[in-house]
Amino acid sequence: MNEATARRISDDLLRPLxxxxxxFYALVAALASVVAMGLGTWAYQMYMGFGLTGINNxxxxxxxxxxxxxxxxxxxxxxxxxxxxxxxxxxxxxxxxRCAEVITAFALMIGAMFPIIHLGRPWLFFWLVxxxxxxxxxxxxxxxxxxxxxxxxxxxxxxxxxLVLPMIPDFALIRDKTTGWRRxxxxxxxxxxQGTTKQWHRLESAMQIMAVAIIPVAVSVHTIVSxxxxxxxxxxxxxxxxxxxFVAGAIFSGIAALIIAMATLRxxxxxxxxxxxxxxxxxxxxxxxxxxxxxYFVFAERLTVWYGNETAEVAAFLATQRGSYAPLYWTMIVxxxxxxxPILSLRKLRTIVGxxxxxxxxLVGMWxxxxxxxxxxxxxxxxxxxxxxxxxxxxxxxITISTFAAMALLYTxxxxxxxxxxxxxxxxxxxxxxxxxxxxxxxxxxxxAIP
Amino acid sequence: MNAIYALYxxxxxxxxxxxxxxxxxxxxxxxxxxxSEPIEEFEFSHRDEATxxxxxxxxxxxxxxVMGVLLTVGTxxxxxxxxGNMPIVAWWPNLIVMFELTMLGAILATVITLFITARIPxxxxxxxxxxxxxxxxxxxxxxxxxxxxxxxxxxxVAGGAGELRKR
Numbered sequence: 001m002n003e004a005t006a007r008r009i010s011d012d013l014l015r016p017l018x019x020x021x022x023x024f025y026a027l028v029a030a031l032a033s034v035v036a037m038g039l040g041t042w043a044y045q046m047y048m049g050f051g052l053t054g055i056n057n058x059x060x061x062x063x064x065x066x067x068x069x070x071x072x073x074x075x076x077x078x079x080x081x082x083x084x085x086x087x088x089x090x091x092x093x094x095x096x097x098r099c100a101e102v103i104t105a106f107a108l109m110i111g112a113m114f115p116i117i118h119l120g121r122p123w124l125f126f127w128l129v130x131x132x133x134x135x136x137x138x139x140x141x142x143x144x145x146x147x148x149x150x151x152x153x154x155x156x157x158x159x160x161x162x163l164v165l166p167m168i169p170d171f172a173l174i175r176d177k178t179t180g181w182r183r184x185x186x187x188x189x190x191x192x193x194q195g196t197t198k199q200w201h202r203l204e205s206a207m208q209i210m211a212v213a214i215i216p217v218a219v220s221v222h223t224i225v226s227x228x229x230x231x232x233x234x235x236x237x238x239x240x241x242x243x244x245x246f247v248a249g250a251i252f253s254g255i256a257a258l259i260i261a262m263a264t265l266r267x268x269x270x271x272x273x274x275x276x277x278x279x280x281x282x283x284x285x286x287x288x289x290x291x292x293x294x295x296y297f298v299f300a301e302r303l304t305v306w307y308g309n310e311t312a313e314v315a316a317f318l319a320t321q322r323g324s325y326a327p328l329y330w331t332m333i334v335x336x337x338x339x340x341x342p343i344l345s346l347r348k349l350r351t352i353v354g355x356x357x358x359x360x361x362x363l364v365g366m367w368x369x370x371x372x373x374x375x376x377x378x379x380x381x382x383x384x385x386x387x388x389x390x391x392x393x394x395x396x397x398x399i400t401i402s403t404f405a406a407m408a409l410l411y412t413x414x415x416x417x418x419x420x421x422x423x424x425x426x427x428x429x430x431x432x433x434x435x436x437x438x439x440x441x442x443x444x445x446x447x448x449a450i451p
Numbered sequence: 452m453n454a455i456y457a458l459y460x461x462x463x464x465x466x467x468x469x470x471x472x473x474x475x476x477x478x479x480x481x482x483x484x485x486x487s488e489p490i491e492e493f494e495f496s497h498r499d500e501a502t503x504x505x506x507x508x509x510x511x512x513x514x515x516x517v518m519g520v521l522l523t524v525g526t527x528x529x530x531x532x533x534x535g536n537m538p539i540v541a542w543w544p545n546l547i548v549m550f551e552l553t554m555l556g557a558i559l560a561t562v563i564t565l566f567i568t569a570r571i572p573x574x575x576x577x578x579x580x581x582x583x584x585x586x587x588x589x590x591x592x593x594x595x596x597x598x599x600x601x602x603x604x605x606x607x608v609a610g611g612a613g614e615l616r617k618r
Contacts, residue, residue: 003460006487006586141523142534142544150551158558165562168571173487176584191572194579198499200489202569205504209561213508217554224547427488 038402071111077254078104335365456591457613515556
């Protein structure tokens with residue numbers, strides 16, 4: 001790659017970091033106010049008590065656990081997809097990986113907050129942490145909630161490392177190209193990175209190992225989230241297919257979130273030269289595959305329940321098919337299947353706009369799917385006299401809205417501080433075809449024998 | 452003099468410079484090549500391939516597994532809680548915690564080993580030139596013997612359009 005190309009890539013991708021317009025401050029202020037509103041609402045809920053929410057017997061899990069499952073699902077966009085594409089050496093991954101990995105890190109942080117919000121008394125969350133308590137009370141390792149703690153901790157640690165390690169060479173580049181406080185800040189973040197052949201080789205080896213390790217962890221995380229439900233003898237929860245069903249749904253919603261994030265970055269940061277229509281086309285095909293897979297899982301799950309005709313299960317089933325939850329259920333089917341499949345199947349419609357529209361529908365549909373897994377089953381348990389209803393209250397709605405603003409805020413700030421596309425990985429993608437064959441490379445080794 | 456190096460634009464020139472340095476009697480471990488991206492297409496990038504990183508990651512995973520067994524089985528025996536008619540040491544759920552700690556061990560071992568073996572962050576003075584960030588590739592030798600400097604200069608300049616610098 002010639003110097004001009006290298007400089008153009010660096011300049012294009014560093015421009016968002018170095019130039020700030022009033023629009024950035026306005027956006028941050030707007031998003032921060034929504035997040036502040038959410039934090040204030042949470043504080044109000046803590047002060048007044050959990051009775052402010054609509055959560056009551058028999059629906060003890062509702063909006064907060066729906067959000068928990070939804071955001072953990074969104075987190076599957078990044079590290080999992082990035083790791084798979086890295087292992088199969090897909091060249092088109094290079095501009096996509098960091099955009100995706102950031103979603104994982106922030107979505108996991110937001111998702112992991114919801115069980116804490118749901119505690120009502122969040123200052124006691126450390127009871128989940130396994131440590132030698134002076135009261136000799138240890139977490140019960142047979143509880144799926146404790147499995148969540150281990151799974152999310154491992155996935156978050158791995159995902160943050162997977163995101164941060166390839167950022168070090170880019171920090172070194174920013175250090176060399178800036179002055180003043182930026183040089184000091186990025187100099188510290190670069191950890192005195194030089195770029196020796198040894199450092200590059202170790203970094204790439206480490207990324208390969210982490211890619212291998214992170215894929216089973218990502219699958220396990222959403223499987224374990226599904227265990228929160230399937231381990232309980234609740235109608236339509238106690239199912240052996242919940243693990244793969246949840247994983248497929250998570251990847252589905254994750255890809256949708258990634259497409260929307262990429263389209264936004266492309267437009268706002270003028271990254272048209274780097275995020276090409278082919279990236280959206282490829283991700284659109286993946287989204288189509290996941291939409292079909294999701295439809296297959298829903299059909300298999302519904303058919304089994306309907307055919308089994310077990311009284312309690314059918315009661316929960318009918319509540320969603322033609323009862324009070326039917327409007328939400330059929331909206332979910334339209335958003336997750338009816339709209340995306342034709343849009344993403346037809347090449348003419350699989351444009352950037354088409355993919356973004358389908359992804360927006362999928363996000364709405366997948367949030368509804370999480371809600372419809374949690375609430376109808378809890379409100380239609382085995383004994384009819386325990387049946388009940390759930391209606392979300394303002395605190396739950398405001399906190400839910402604020403988490404979407406929190407995601408947007410964190411993403412905006414990240415894109416302001418770190419190149420949202422990995423500069424060095426993009427430059428590697430620009431390399432010409434290898435100039436030396438393996439035989440020639442091996443021949444050079446002979447130099448070592450020459451005194 | 453702390454270091455002598457040359458800056459190149461083309462990786463092929465870098466390969467020639469590295470070969471010349473070897474021919475001049477400089478050991479591979481004393482030749483430093485610095486670039487702003489990995490250049491896998493040339494032999495000089497493959498000099499440091501030997502690594503124990505994979506094995507260390509495996510050992511980290513094994514350590515995590517042992518930790519998982521001790522944490523779950525140890526605490527269940529130390530504080531027996533009867534839950535859902537399951538045995539006190541319940542292997543099925545324990546496997547989940549053990550798996551997660553195994554993977555966590557492998558990931559942490561990989562990251563720690565990367566930092567140690569790649570010397571990040573490095574200490575003390577080091578050979579570097581900010582021109583690397585503009586796409587230049589640096590080839591040099593640190594702390595060269597005074598009487599050997601002319602030989603190194605010839606080797607580096609002969610490597611192509613090398614821009615010779617000394618620190």
